[in-house]
Amino acid sequence: SQKHMESLARLCKKYTKKPIVFNTNYQAHQLKKLEHTFLSLITILKNQAWIGFDIYPSQENLAKSPSLVFHRKLHTYFQDIEMIKKKFIPRVLITEFEAQPWGNGQSWYSQIMGSTRIVSNTAQQLEQTFPTFISSKQLDIVTLWGAEFWLIAYQLGHTEMLDSVLRL
Numbered sequence: 001s002q003k004h005m006e007s008l009a010r011l012c013k014k015y016t017k018k019p020i021v022f023n024t025n026y027q028a029h030q031l032k033k034l035e036h037t038f039l040s041l042i043t044i045l046k047n048q049a050w051i052g053f054d055i056y057p058s059q060e061n062l063a064k065s066p067s068l069v070f071h072r073k074l075h076t077y078f079q080d081i082e083m084i085k086k087k088f089i090p091r092v093l094i095t096e097f098e099a100q101p102w103g104n105g106q107s108w109y110s111q112i113m114g115s116t117r118i119v120s121n122t123a124q125q126l127e128q129t130f131p132t133f134i135s136s137k138q139l140d141i142v143t144l145w146g147a148e149f150w151l152i153a154y155q156l157g158h159t160e161m162l163d164s165v166l167r168l
Contacts, residue, residue, distance in 0.1 A: 002040065009044040020045050023052040023095040028080035029071055034088060042089060051084070052095030054145075057129035059102075077133045085138075093141035094134065099126050099165070100146025108152040119153045123160035130168055144168075 012020050022041065026033050034051065042049040055077075062069045084092055101122050103111060111118055126144075134142055150161040 006040055006044060009041045013045055013048060017048070019050050020048050021050040021052045021093065021095060023054065025054040027068060028053055028077065028084050029075060031084065031088060049089065050091040050093060051089050052093050054096040055094055055133050056098040057133065078138055081138050092139065094139055095143055096145040097130070097134070097142055099144035100149035108149050112153055112156050112158065119158040120160045123164040127164050127167065
């Protein structure tokens with residue numbers, strides 16, 4: 001509940017001066033949803049509060065998110081982030097940028113062993129989509145989601161993911 005989250009925000013503020021990051025899978029253009037969900041928490045935490053966005057480029061297609069596809073024809077992700085920074089909160093980061101396959105419920109080991117191309121395809125997708133969403137001029141912090149996939153792939157002799165992450 002909102003009341004519970006506010007009490008947790010006060011508790012965090014009391015015991016740490018470190019940044020508090022609210023991870024969300026709302027899209028950056030959904031300002032009203034962001035305000036409704038996070039404004040009271042940001043009011044409590046002030047400069048400690050950060051908003052972190054998830055980005056799953058493989059899910060941004062007409063079948064899975066038609067309204068987002070149409071929105072992207074009019075506004076870039078960069079424009080959406082700038083709008084959030086200007087109208088809502090300047091402390092924005094990407095807390096989850098998809099850097100692993102969506103998977104099928106099997107372990108990473110099973111998926112990698114079952115598909116010779118899964119690692120290279122995922123690395124290629126990461127390198128193609130990263131520049132579309134991330135600009136060093138706009139976001140100082142970006143975390144990539146999926147380190148356990150990269151490490152298991154590496155242990156199985158597939159270095160493509162770690163190579164891609166190093167290049168990025």
